[in-house]
Amino acid sequence: MNVAVIGSGYVGLVSGTCFAEMGNKVTCVDIDQKKIQKLEEGIIPIFEPGLEQMVLKNVKNKNLFFTTNLGNAISDAEIVFIAVGTPMGDDGSADLQYVLAVAKSIGETMNKRLIVVDKSTVPIGTADKVKATIQAELDKRNENIEFSVVSNPEFLKEGAAIGDFMKPDRVVVGADSEYAVSKMKELYHPFCMSHDRFISMDIRSAEMTKYAANTMLATKISFMNEIANICERVGADANMVRIGIGSDKRIGYSFIYPGAGYGGSCFPKDVKALKKIAEENGYKANLIESVENVNDAQKLVIANKIVKRFGEDLSGMTFGLWGLAFKPGTDDMREAPAIYIVKELEKRGAKVKAYDPKAIEESKEFYLKDAKNITYCTSKYEVLQNADALILLTEWKEFRSPDFVEIKQQLKTPIIFDGRNQYNAFNLEEKGFEYFQIGK
């Protein structure tokens, strides 16, 4: 099949490349000329395991193309995906200007029957707006071309996106025509071979499915973080409680790890947007609002433990930080707890020495570019030299089993604040560490 993907960011690039991998002819479009030029040279703008090799292979096999020209890209396409960003607006709702600008360009340039797919996470009712925008352009041109707008939300986890796309738990398609459903089924057939993972429904339910999935997962995390906070106060161990409740199949083990709060591009944005959508439709979503409030507070739980241990004034102190990315396997720092912790420590006069296997450049260039008291190190042990304590915020594999003798030698005082409950408290205490974790 001939497919165009508009927006060569995280979602667009992964989706386009995976469609190409299955033998489709895919053209990825972006308005950023530099990005397209780099992609043509085989330079991938994001870190995602397995993506680079797959892009290079499919470019070489002439299944995957890059261009800035939307008109050319859709002229041969049967299906066009809109995968541009929907950043959070000032009021918490998703900003649709990029999605609708693409819809307008599609209406201006399409020349034959087309299926237009919303891949970006968009508020309920957006497909109708996309449809109206395209139709208005066709009317201006006096063209009568048939098209359908389809909602096909993505469920990709950063760091595991290729696997999630190639072997999806489900493919959700919201459509209002049989033709569109059958074409989408054909496109996704190679990804759903082992059993039928294709779920078709009406457009608004598909749009809502994405928000409901992400908010459900965020709710599990905030719930567990709240349980952990109570555990700390009553002398229980949240890790044991996690195992205790996870063994109930109805609850399950996944997404109940207490930690320093959820971050990333999806959960914070989608939880806020769903709260806003509810509000705009006359419903006050109390639970969703609490999920967000618990998470905002949770991002500072480690800072609070530090203050409790060392006092309000941290001037003259240095903290070694392991992990900047919002989770392992990515260089993404959007809404990462590290941003909040570093700012809080800096506000209290402390210095931070940080190490992350992938996210240091992101931190320097964007997320902590204004932080003055942070220095970056090239190894995990280097951050410990003359530091008063170690803080762990991202559970990268290389932090799982470190050399505690070395850590103890480097640190001024053997104290670890662990935002991801990576170590065995008993072992660490035996080794002479003061060990602070979440929920114990």
Ligand code: UDX
């Ligand atoms: C998420 C969804 O998983 C994906 O389906 C959706 O399409 C996009 O958003 P992602 O943001 O890449 O994906 O990360 P995910 O692996 O889901 O983790 C989200 C955050 O939750 C991370 O900050 C992680 O540290 C935190 N988390 C996760 C916990 O604190 N505890 C848990 O038990 C699980």
